[in-house]
Amino acid sequence: MGRRTRRFRKILIYVFIGAVAYSFLPMFHFWFMKGAPLDDNNQANVLKLVDNEGVYFSFIVFGDNHAGLIFNDAAAMKEIWHMNREDRFRKVPIDFVLGVGDVTLDGSRSQFEAWKKVQRLIKYPVITAIGNHDDRKLFDEYCGNKEFAFANRNSYFIVLDNEDGALSDTQFAWLEEHLKAGEKYDHIFIAMHKPPYDPYQQEWYNEDNSPWSYRFRKLCGEYKVDMVFAGHKHMYDHQVFDGVDYITTGGGGMLIEIPEADGGFLHYIRVMVNNDYVTYEVRRVSPPLWEYVVYYFWKEVVYWVRNFYGSGYIVGRNTEMQPMRVKDLNDREYWSW
Numbered sequence: 001m002g003r004r005t006r007r008f009r010k011i012l013i014y015v016f017i018g019a020v021a022y023s024f025l026p027m028f029h030f031w032f033m034k035g036a037p038l039d040d041n042n043q044a045n046v047l048k049l050v051d052n053e054g055v056y057f058s059f060i061v062f063g064d065n066h067a068g069l070i071f072n073d074a075a076a077m078k079e080i081w082h083m084n085r086e087d088r089f090r091k092v093p094i095d096f097v098l099g100v101g102d103v104t105l106d107g108s109r110s111q112f113e114a115w116k117k118v119q120r121l122i123k124y125p126v127i128t129a130i131g132n133h134d135d136r137k138l139f140d141e142y143c144g145n146k147e148f149a150f151a152n153r154n155s156y157f158i159v160l161d162n163e164d165g166a167l168s169d170t171q172f173a174w175l176e177e178h179l180k181a182g183e184k185y186d187h188i189f190i191a192m193h194k195p196p197y198d199p200y201q202q203e204w205y206n207e208d209n210s211p212w213s214y215r216f217r218k219l220c221g222e223y224k225v226d227m228v229f230a231g232h233k234h235m236y237d238h239q240v241f242d243g244v245d246y247i248t249t250g251g252g253g254m255l256i257e258i259p260e261a262d263g264g265f266l267h268y269i270r271v272m273v274n275n276d277y278v279t280y281e282v283r284r285v286s287p288p289l290w291e292y293v294v295y296y297f298w299k300e301v302v303y304w305v306r307n308f309y310g311s312g313y314i315v316g317r318n319t320e321m322q323p324m325r326v327k328d329l330n331d332r333e334y335w336s337w
């Protein structure tokens with residue numbers, strides 16, 4: 001090897017080490033910053049929406065940031081940087097960010113303090129469901145209400161507390177009452193922590209055939225709910241039941257263990273409402289370089305080795321073949337592929 005090649009290689013290595021170190025810098029800001037005030041909670045942020053007018057808006061959905069672990073907070077910060085730029089062309093207002101729970105790693109006070117920092121970094125009002133990792137008492141103190149509904153413009157939003165999994169009969173009665181209230185609006189959206197189906201079938205979380213999840217999906221179909229958002233599984237997934245879109249979005253920061261090819265990647269969802277139309281995009285965000293080097297690269301390597309034909313196990317999903325039920329301006333329904 002010539003001297004020039006050696007020198008060039010050395011420069012490349014230094015640039016790479018520099019880039020890895022640079023990608024870590026935002027953490028110093030995070031450690032020393034102040035969190036959002038305690039009264040910046042669900043009930044306060046719902047009130048911020050009451051004056052919104054018009055039938056053209058966006059909102060962002062994310063879940064499972066699990067604040068309190070350096071890997072998670074670094075990834076969440078990078079996602080937030082992208083979220084905060086979503087309205088840069090000022091074409092569509094981003095009204096709020098909807099969280100689907102697991103705001104903390106396992107619910108301690110210091111992790112809720114970390115969550116408040118994450119929340120402060122998000123420039124939009126944040127409204128979040130509770131997850132099974134979030135302590136119930138501390139959630140009251142740091143995030144506020146756990147089960148509530150609110151209207152924003154032409155849409156009705158219902159936030160459910162299912163950190164335990166199943167919904168009780170009382171919760172079903174409450175839900176149906178709000179689904180009825182939602183019928184006055186163009187759209188109904190629901191946010192909850194645990195998905196009412198299995199986004200990844202060969203997993204510990206297995207609720208698809210439990211009575212509550214079937215009952216829930218039937219009810220949503222009956223009331224023509226537009227979309228149901230959940231987290232819990234740290235992945236992205238989309239399925240359709242009775243014409244209702246179910247999105248699992250658990251890629252908000254937590255270290256992801258599921259292979260990338262099966263939906264295990266960091267992301268958030270941007271939903272856009274235009275009169276009677278609803279569209280959405282999955283915004284994939286790469287981890288900070290240092291985190292890629294120490295974790296995400298190796299996660300995929302392990303799956304490659306275990307699965308010599310590549311990472312990931314799923315080669316086909318029914319959702320890819322499932323048509324979506326769409327409505328045209330005359331309220332006629334048709335199937336779209």
Ligand SMILES: [Fe+2]
Nearest residue numbers: 064102232233
């Ligand atoms: Fe989680």
